[in-house]
Amino acid sequence: MAKQRFNSGNGDYYSGFRPAGGGQSGNYPYARGMNNQNIVKRSGATFGTLAKGKYEGKPYVSAWKKDKRGFFVLYARPYEGTKVKENKLGTKDWMNLFVTITNRTTMQSYNCSGLLDMGSKRLYIKDLNQVVSRGGKGGYWGIHVPSKSMTR
Structure with missing residues (x-):
């Protein structure tokens, strides 16, 4: 046919x-x-390690995002209470970081805690249901949509 x-x-x-x-x-x-x-591009992220100071060799995350509410900048860094923990299965290492989000349009800041997956280099901010990753071209910062395996 x-x-x-x-x-x-x-x-x-x-x-x-x-x-x-x-x-x-x-x-x-x-x-x-x-x-x-x-x-x-509406968001971006970079991951690195601190070169000097008290937390030398520890990771940090820097990200930016632009949306209808303004231009936001995120900086996640270690603090005195930062610890590396392993999950129950022993397959992932997590590090808690101090996260500061600043709205550059209104200059308001918000402080919260985030978990950094050391293997995949993803920062999860549970309070805001957001994720920062290095995926894509130049990184991504946005809403966290869990996979089916994470919702069970």
Whole structure:
């Protein structure tokens, strides 16, 4: 059986193939169509180790995020009560860090605690249900959506 064709105005396409706006297929580039719009990065993160001072060699996290509420900067660092703990299965090492989030638009600060997964380099902030990771290009800071295995 021959494939049926249809014409959507942008050209001839096979049936079952629906272009995502403006004639581009699938998810390329992020279903923005033929507008050739640049994809704007809205968050970023860097992970590193402290070079000098009282906590030399310990990890830190620096991140930024821009949304409709303003421009936010996060800095997570060790403190006197910082400890490295292993989970019950013995497969992951966690370190608690002191997290400061500053809204650079209003200059308000919020302090809380975060857990750093030493293996995957992810910072979890349970109070705000957020995660900071080095995934993607330049890192990510946003809402934490747990996988199915974490919700059981």
